Each structure stands twice: as structure tokens, then as C-alpha cells.
Amino acid sequence: MILARITKAIREQNWFAVAIEFVIVIAGVVIGFQVTDWRATIEARAEEAALLERLHSDLENVSSDRWDWAADRAGNRDLLISASAILFGDREGELTAAQCNALAQSHVFNSPSLDIPILTELLSTGELDLIRPLPVREAITQHFLSNGWSAEIDTAINHVIYNLSARHPQYFRFNYPDDPQDWNPLFDGSARCDGAGMRSDPRFLNELADNISKSVYFMRAVLEGPNESFRSLHAAVDAELGIEHEAAP
Ligand SMILES: [Zn+2]
Numbered sequence: 001m002i003l004a005r006i007t008k009a010i011r012e013q014n015w016f017a018v019a020i021e022f023v024i025v026i027a028g029v030v031i032g033f034q035v036t037d038w039r040a041t042i043e044a045r046a047e048e049a050a051l052l053e054r055l056h057s058d059l060e061n062v063s064s065d066r067w068d069w070a071a072d073r074a075g076n077r078d079l080l081i082s083a084s085a086i087l088f089g090d091r092e093g094e095l096t097a098a099q100c101n102a103l104a105q106s107h108v109f110n111s112p113s114l115d116i117p118i119l120t121e122l123l124s125t126g127e128l129d130l131i132r133p134l135p136v137r138e139a140i141t142q143h144f145l146s147n148g149w150s151a152e153i154d155t156a157i158n159h160v161i162y163n164l165s166a167r168h169p170q171y172f173r174f175n176y177p178d179d180p181q182d183w184n185p186l187f188d189g190s191a192r193c194d195g196a197g198m199r200s201d202p203r204f205l206n207e208l209a210d211n212i213s214k215s216v217y218f219m220r221a222v223l224e225g226p227n228e229s230f231r232s233l234h235a236a237v238d239a240e241l242g243i244e245h246e247a248a249p
Contacts, residue, residue, distance in 0.1 A: 044130075051131055052241055054118045059234045065112040066230075070223040073111075076102050077215045084212065087199050100193035104172055105186045106211040107161040109218045111154065114147050114226050116233075133240050139233035146229035153221040157214045162207035171197050171204065 009017035079102035085091045086099075095103070119140060122128045131137060165172040165186070171194045174185040185191065198204050238245065 048130060048132060049241075051118065051122070052133075052136070052237055055116065055131070055136075056234075056237050056241060056243065058116045058118050059230070059237060062112070062114060062116060063230065063234070066114060066223075066227075069112050070219075070227075073108075073215075073223055074219060076105060076108075077212075077219060080106055080208075080212055080215065084208070086195060087205060087208065095193045095195040095198075097189045097191065100172070100191040101187060101189050103193060103198075103208065104165040104174075104191045106208060106215070107163045108186070109154070109157050109161065109214060109222070111218075111222055114143075114150070114230050116143075119144075133236075135236040136233070136240055139229070139236040143226065143229040143233045146226040150222050150225040153217060153225070157218055157222065161214070162211055164204065164207060164211070165191070167207065168198075168201070168204050170194065171201075 005017070005021055009015075009021060079099050083095055083099035083103055086093050086095060119128070122130065128140070131140070165174075173192045175190045175192060177183055177188075177190055182188075183190070198208075237243075
């Protein structure tokens with residue numbers, strides 16, 4: 001139709017009409033490209049918003065497990081230190097049930113991962129660049145670095161560990177409870193310790209010292225190491241989504 005009109009205008013040497021028809025054709029092509037581009041932008045933004053929502057949800061789920069366990073391990077380390085005052089130091093006294101259980105689990109250095117499922121998924125499919133906001137991208141990179149370093153320390157700590165109740169059974173006794181439904185001997189305060197025997201056994205004390213040393217690295221490098229980068233990533237995602245929390249996440 002347009003081609004016929006242009007042909008007719010050329011034949012009649014109506015250059016003004018030819019110019020108008022050309023402008024109409026070019027404008028049509030440009031508008032077509034812009035509509036396509038606009039649609040692609042809208043779709044990309046919707047996809048990115050959905051990914052950021054998933055990322056935020058993952059951050060919340062991962063962190064609650066992690067902070068609870070970190071608090072539990074910090075409490076256990078405090079008990080190990082107070083038990084050490086009796087076992088290594090001059091303080092007289094019997095070990096409490098809580099201190100005894102802390103000794104029985106002094107080799108427990110596992111931790112809930114700070115790996116974030118959606119990021120692992122995007123990394124494996126090569127689609128991490130679907131998340132475009134620069135502050136979030138920078139925070140993701142920083143978190144990968146911190147988390148990787150923490151994982152290396154975690155592996156090193158768990159390479160050799162001393163399970164004291166298994167290696168020195170003569171000093172531990174786990175009492176069978178009235179209600180054994182949820183019995184968790186290493187963790188529930190049902191252990192009883194022979195403190196005098198422990199104090200006089202250099203091998204036991206040295207193995208305990210090794211576990212206590214590792215617990216420092218475990219707290220600082222594994223449980224606390226990546227927390228700052230994790231919180232920064234959460235804050236960057238919050239800012240991007242306009243989310244405000246009453247308490248610090
Ligand atoms: Zn948040």
C-alpha cells in the first residue's frame with residue numbers, strides 16, 4: 001500500500017509526497033523497535049523483581065537458623081571456658097551438668113550454611129547477571145568471597161577433632177531419662193562428668209585444649225566471619241525492594 005503510494009508519487013515527481021511516505025515508513029520501524037524494546041525492559045524488570053523477592057525470602061530463612069545456632073555455640077563456648085577454670089585452673093568445685101554436656105559436645109563444629117539457594121541456582125545456570133542493581137551485585141560478590149573463606153576454615157577445623165566422651169569414656173556417663181522420647185544425650189544436660197579424673201589426665205586436657213582453640217576459630221571465622229557480608233547483602237536487597245525491618249535482620 002505504502003509502496004504503491006511511493007511509486008505513484010515518484011512517477012508524478014511529487015517529491016513532497018515521497019518524503020512524507022518515507023518519514024511514515026521510518027517512523028513506523030522506529031516505533032516498532034521501541035515497543036519491542038519497551039516490552040523487553042518491562043519483562044526484564046518483572047523477572048528481576050521476582051528474583052530479588054526470592055533472594056530476600058532466602059536471606060530471611062537462612063539467617064534465622066544461622067543466628068540461633070551461633071547463639072547456641074557461643075553459649076557452649078562460655079560453658080567450656082568456665083569448665084576450664086575448674087579443670088586447668090585453681091578453682092575448686094564440681095563440674096555442673098551443663099558444663100559436662102559442653103565438654104561432651106566440644107567437638108561439634110558443624111554449622112548451618114550461609115549459602116543462599118537462589119544465588120546457587122543462578123550461579124549454576126549462568127544467570128547471575130539477571131540481578132542488575134549494582135549495590136546488590138557488589139554485596140553478592142563480597143558474600144561469595146567471605147563465605148568461601150569461612151568454608152575453608154570450617155573444613156580445616158573439622159579435619160581432626162576430638163570427641164572427648166568417645167575417646168575418654170571413663171569420665172562421662174549419660175543418664176537415661178524418665179521420658180526418653182526426645183533424649184539427646186550430648187545436648188540435653190543428662191551427662192555427668194568425673195572432674196577429678198579429667199583434671200589428672202594430661203591427654204584429656206590437651207585434647208580439650210585443642211577443641212577450645214578450634215572453638216575460637218569456629219566462632220570468629222566460621223560462625224561470625226561471613227555474617228557482616230550476609231547482613232550487607234540483606235540490607236542492599238532491602239533497599240532495592242523498599243523493605244524496612246523493625247529490628248536489624
Ligand atoms: Zn529484609
